[in-house]
Every structure is written in structure tokens, then in C-alpha cells.
Amino acid sequence: MKYISTRGGMQPISYSEALLEGLAIDGGLAVPATMPEVTATQLESWRGLDYADLAAEVLALFATDIDRDDLGRMCRDAYGHGKFVADDVVPLVPLGFESNTPVKPGALTLVGLSEGPTLAFKDMAMQYLGQSMEYALARKGTVLNIIGATSGDTGSAAEYALRGKEGISVFMLSPQGRMSDFQRAQMYSLADENIHNIAVEGVFDDCQNLLKVVSGDLDFKQAYNLGTVNSINLGRISAQVAYYFWAWLRATDAVSAEERATYRISVTVPSGNFGNILSGHYARQMGLPIHRLVLAANENNVLDEFFRTGIYRPRSSAETHATSSPSMDISKASNLERFIFDVLGRDPQRLAEVWLKLDATGELDLSEELPRFEAEFGLVSGTSTHEDRVQTIREVHEAGGPIIDPHTADGVKVASEYLEADVPMLVLETAKPEKFPEIVLEATGIALGMPEHLAGLLELPQRVTEMPNDAPALRQFIEANATQ
Template sequence: MQYISTRGGMQPQPFSETLLEGLAPDGGLAVPEQLPQVDAETLERWRALTYPQLATEVLALFATDIPREDLAGMTAAAYADFPDEVVPLRSVGGGITLVGLSEGPTLAFKDMAMQFLGQVLEYVLERKDRVLNIVGATSGDTGSAAEHALRGKERVSVFMLSPQGRMSAFQRAQMYSLDDANVHNIAVAGVFDDCQNLVKQLSGDIEFKRAQHLGAVNSINLGRIAAQVVYYFWAWLRVTDGVEPEYREGFEVSFTVPSGNFGNILSGFFAKGMGVPIRRLVLAANENNVLDEFFRTGVYRPRSAADTHATSSPSMDISKASNLERFIFDLVGRDATGVVDAWKALDTDGFFDFSAQQPRFEGEFGIVSGTSTHADRLATIRSVHEESGEIIDPHTADGVKVAREFIEQDVPMLVLETAKPQKFAETITEAIGVELPLSPELREMMDAPQHVTEMADDEQVLRAFVAEHALH
């Protein structure tokens, strides 16, 4: 399995090299030359596997340059501190099943991929005798998941940019309470998109990137996307455990995915392309509904920082979704010229227009979308709690709200859980009047001193900071 760039300027390279690159040298994103295929017989063979074993099988299709026994060791280590089931499924009523992705150390779905990424990065760097300085941006959960997966690792340093005042108190505490020498928290005066732009500016400077050994763990990292593909296979297998064997082949389910940077739903798009029988991928946006507008109209028009709303589902407060480029690559027939032209139009006009292709979004790719608001989140948290006793976080509530609009008879609807509700306690209290208790460990984290460098939205200042603190 070799990987190429969405913009056509990278020679095919194996998984290990792609893992360390982050952005491709031409500014594009790495994609497989072709998606691996999984047939019905293989799916049945995988049914009895544990989650780490299934992860080994799926990731082996992407990481063909890593011995399978080494991958097995990494997946076992990545999920060792999760519950035995790793990803539990549970009904919340109304025909909706939650896919439980928040059982990891930072209580968010990002742990599912990041714990593996921490293992595989360390593995590759040791074998290549290299170091890596991760420069990333977070709207809330990526940062803490990355830092908890990479803290204390000798060959990796993390520079994580977050938007000042735009994350929940819990999210800030999860990141800023860490005092490991290899973790550098940077709070940027701006919104997530400003943070993401700074990361791209540094990563796009090939000379600086090479000199400072820069890499990425945002969902632009193909390793993140590949690791997230696993739970789509897992969820389908668990749903169809209850289906008579003769009806399992081709048995379709739909997934609703709360979406900000388009990475999580892109993994579902890959899973569907690999052979998981997915009828619909339902994209759930919050008030920053640029992606919903795109999938409804075909016109993609990111908003400015000033027009990006601060919402009660802050991890989705994103207006420019990096991973959309990987979808556009397939939309234009895997023609890099079409991707480059779209991004030129974006830079020149502030939008690009695929309205002529819009019917293909649902017809060919199975992608539909919807928007949820603060009032919707509160109402959804209340209704789910009343019906099932479950308490869901605001992002998952966005997913449930939009999922309800696309439920079809005899097609199970699965909503990807985003985080534990404790991470967004204020919104939960507003919705159902309940104050969620914190464990002694979480209370200690909330009360711990915080370590963060506040910084202007300034590329040169960031360059100087990274150059001063980077591993070499």
C-alpha cells in the first residue's frame, strides 16, 4: 500500500513515511493510491475478534510496511486501559444506538485514534532513529488526546495550539494541567481556524519543516483516519451480531457523525469504500454549518474568524475543514488538478462551487447533512435523558438531533458518541438541571496549576517559539 498527495506533487510512499510527514510536501493530504477492499467472507471471519485484534486486521491493510506482529503489539498497548469491550454500543431510544467512543483516558473519541498514533509514532521514530516535533491545532479534544498519548515520549515533542477562551474549562484543564517537558500548550488569540492556519503555514514551509523535524497529529495525519476506520467495522459487526447469518451480507446501517474538521466522517467514507455496508453517512453540524451548507448546495464557503460562532459544542466551532480535501479528491475523480483548481478558487473568491455535482453526494456517496443549534442541543439532551436515562454531551446531542431527521425503517441508525458529558458540565446543568459529579482524580486535574503560553496570532512568533523548544 502506497500513499499519494491529493495535489499530485508527492511520490508514492509507504505508511510509515506518510505518518511522519503530516501535510504532503505540495501542501496536499496523503491518501491511499487505492482503498483496500474487504469482502463479506472476511467480515464474517473478523466477527469474533476483540477490538484490538480487529484494529490489527484493519490497520494491517493500510500499514503494509509494518510487520503484523508489531502492529498487534501496538494495538494491544493502545487499548489496554480501555474497558474490555473498548467500544460499547447502547440504545438511547427512538431507534438510535450510540457508538461509545469516549472510554479512553481523555473521555473523548479522539483517544480511539490517538492512543494508536502514540504507539506507532514511537515505533517508527525508534527504527528510523529520528525525532518529531508535533505542531497541532485543537478546538478542544484533539489537543488533550494527543498530549496524553505522547506525554513523556523521548523522541516526540508536542506544540499544541488552542483558541483562547473557546474551550470548556474541563478541556483547558485536561491540556494545561500537564507539566511534561515535551508538552507545550500555546493559547492563540483567535479561533480554531486561526490556529489551523498557523499550523499549515509552518508545515507548508518545507525548509523550516525539515529543519525543525515537524509533523502533525491533527486529522490531516493519515494514521488518525486509518485508526478511526476500525470502529465503523466494529459497530457494523456488533449491530449485525443480532441478524440471522443468512441476512448479514450487505445488511445496511447508517451512521450520524458530529462533524467539525471532517476527519471522523471521512473515516466512515473510507470504511464504506472498503466494503462496510453503510447506507448513509449523516453529517451533523452546529451553528458553524459550513459543511452542512456544502452538502446541501454544493457550494463551500468558509467563514472568517469573526463570523465563526462560539457555541456550546465548541469542538465543532470550525469553519474550514481540512479533511474535506480528501473527499474533493474523490469527487473530482482522483484528479489532483481538480483539487488544486478548487483551492485556487477558494483563495481567490472565498468559495468553490460543486453544485452541479451535489446530487452525487447522496446518490453516489451516501452523504447527507443537517444543522443543530444550542436550543436543539438542550432539547435533545433532555429528551434522551427522559427516554433512556442516558446523559449525552452537547456534540453527541448535535448528532442525535440530526440523526432523527434521517431515520429509515429497517435501517439501524448509529450515532458516534463524541465525549463524556462531564467535559461540558455547564451545558448539561442548563439542559437537565443536574450537576455531574467529578471523580477525585478529575477534581484534582481541575484544581491543578495550568501551564500555557499565550500568544498572538503571529506566524513569526510561533516560528521562534518552536525553533527554541524543538527536539533535534
């Protein structure tokens, strides 16, 4: 399996190279040259596997240059006993959410992705990425300085996965004042010498733009061995594919063998940077029977507009709202380029041309392709507001379901708009509600305490460097602190 750039200016590279590369040298994103396929027989043979072994099977289809035994060990180290709270790593929890659509009992189900060390779905990919990056660097005999941008959960998940790793330093950009107290404390309280937190004046998109500017400076990138763990990193996309397969297998455990081959589910994904739902798109292309992929946006609903109209209009920092689901406060989705690459027939020349138009005009018009978004790719979307989040958290709790976080509430709200009588709907959980106590209190009247294993987190001293939205300042900081 080789990987190419969406923009066509990179020679095919291996999976291990893509792990360390981040942005392609032409500014595009690495994608599989050909998508691996999973047959119904192969899928059924995975039913009895635990999560670590299933992840190894799925990742082996992408990481063909990594020894299979080594890959299995890395997955066991990432998802083995003690790393995740739930014994099965990703539990499925039926919700009692009311709707006007007559659906089967248990048809709206939460896919629990927040059982890891930072209580967010990002742990699912980051724990694997920490193992695989260290492995790839050791084989190559080099070091890596990771530059990342976070709107909330990516930063802590990356830092917890990479803290103390040999040959790796992390430079994580976050927007000043735009994350919850819990999210800031998780990141800024880490004292490991290889972890560098940088609070940037602006919003997440400013952090993401700084990352792209510095990573796009090829001389600087090569001189300081820069890589990334943002959702543009192919390792994260491939690792997330695994839990779509896991969710389908667990959702069909009670289904007869005769029905399984054609048994379809729909999946709703709270989305900001389009990475998590892109993994579902890849799983569907690989052959997983997914009927619809439902994108849930918050008030920063650029992606919802795109999937409803075919027109993509990224917004400026000033136009990006600060909402009560802050990890989705993103107005320019980096991973959308990978989806558009598929829409354009995987033609890098066409992709490069439309991206030049986007850069020049600030708008991308694919309205002629709009009917294909759902008909061919199964992608639909919806928007949720603060009032929707509050109501959804309250209703799910009052119906006997778990207390959910605001991003997951966005997902449940939009999922309720696409329920069908014969197609179970799964909603990907984003984080534990303890990370967002204010909106939970508003919705339910319940004051959530800190999880026992994180008691005292908010009182720990914090270490962070504040910085203007300035690429030269960021370069200077990296030069002074990079691992060489």
C-alpha cells in the same frame, strides 16, 4: 500500499512515512493510492475478535510496511486492559429517543467512543498514534516535533498519548477562551517537558491556519522535523476506520447469517473538521455496508451548506460562532479536501485547480456534483442549534437513556431527521458529558461532578504560553523548544 498527495506533487510514500509527514510537500493531504477492499467473508471472519485485534486487522490493510506482529502489539498496547474504561472498549448503547418515524426497537444506537483517558473519541486514534509514531521514529532513527491545533479534545488526547514519548515534542495550539474549563485543565495541567501548550489569540481556524503556514514552510519543516497529529494525519484517519467496522459487527451480532451480507446501517457523525466522518467514508469505500453517512453540524454549519447546495464557503474567524458544542466551532474543514479528491475522480490536477479557485475567491462551487454526494457516496447533513442540544440532552435522559454531551446531542438531533424504518441508525459519541457540565445542568437540572479518576483536575496548576496570531512568533517558540 503507497500514499499519494491529493494535489499530485509528491512521490508515493509508505504508511510510516505518511505518519510522520503531516501535510504533503505540495500542500496537499496523503491518501491511499488505491483503497483496500474488505469482502463479506473477510468481514465475517472478524466477528469474534476483540477491539485490539480487530483494529490490527483493519490497520494491516493500510500499514503494509509495518511488521504484522509489531502492529498487533501496538494495537494491544493502545487498546488493551487498563487503557479504556469499558471492557469492550467501544460499547453500543440503544437510545430511547422518540421520533415520528416507525423504527425498529433499538434502531437509534450510541457508539461509545469516550471510554479512553481523556473522555473523548479522539483517544481512539491518538492512543494508537502514540504507539505507531514512536515505532516509526525508532526505525528511522530520528525525532519529531509535532505541531497541532485543537478546538477542544484533539489537544488533550494527543498530549496524553504522546507525553514522555521518546524523540517526540508536542506544540499544541488552542484558541484563547474558546474551550471549556475541563478541556483547558486536561491540557494545561500536564507538566511533561515534551508538552508545550500555546493559547493563540483568535479561534480554532486561526490555530489551524498557523499550523498550515508553519508546516508549509518546507525549509523550516525539514530543519525542525515537523509533523502533525491533527485529523489531517493519515494515521488518525486509518485508526478511526476500525470503529466503523466494530460498530457494524456489533450491530449485526443478533442478525441472521443470511441477512448479514447485505445488512445496512446508517451512521451519524458530529463533525467540525471532517476527519471522523471521512473515516466512515473510507470504511464505506472499503466495502462496509453503510447506507448513509449523516453529517451533523452546529451553528458553524459550513459543511451542512456544502452537502445541501454543493457550494463550500469557509467563513472568517469573525464569522465563526462560539457555541455550546465548542469542539465543532470550525469554519474551514481541513479533511474535506480528501473527500473532494474522490468526488473529482481522484484527479490531482482538477483538485489543484479548484483549490486555487477556492483560495482566490473564497468559494468552491461543486453544485453540478451535488446529486452524487448522496447517490454515490451516501452523504447527507443537518444542523443543530443550542436549543436543539438542550432539548435533545433532556429528551434522551428522560427516555431512560444516558446523559450525553452537547456534540453527541447535535448528532442525535440530526440523526432523528434521517431515520428509516428498515435501517438502524448509529450515532458516534463525541465525549463524556462531564466535560460540559453547564449545558447538562441547563438541560437536566443535574450538576455533574468530576469523574473519580480526575478528581482535583481543575485545581492543578496550569502551564500555557499565550501568543498572538503570528507565524514568526510561533516559529521562534518552536526554535527555542524543539527536540533536536
